[in-house]
Amino acid sequence: MNIYIIIHLNxxxxxxxxxxxxxxxxxII
Incomplete structure (x- = not known):
């Protein structure tokens, strides 16, 4: 899995x- 994809999902x-x-x-307000 690509790191860019992981960052984007995060x-x-x-x-x-x-x-x-x-x-x-x-x-609440």
Whole structure:
């Protein structure tokens, strides 16, 4: 597997994680 692909998948995973955090913050407020 290419390292670039792994990094790209990690960035996508982190983006999804932060989006869910932002959505949770909005629902809490």
């Amino acid at each position: 960035i996508i995973y982190l983006n999804r994680y932060f989006i869910t955090l932002i959505i949770n913050e909005c629902f």
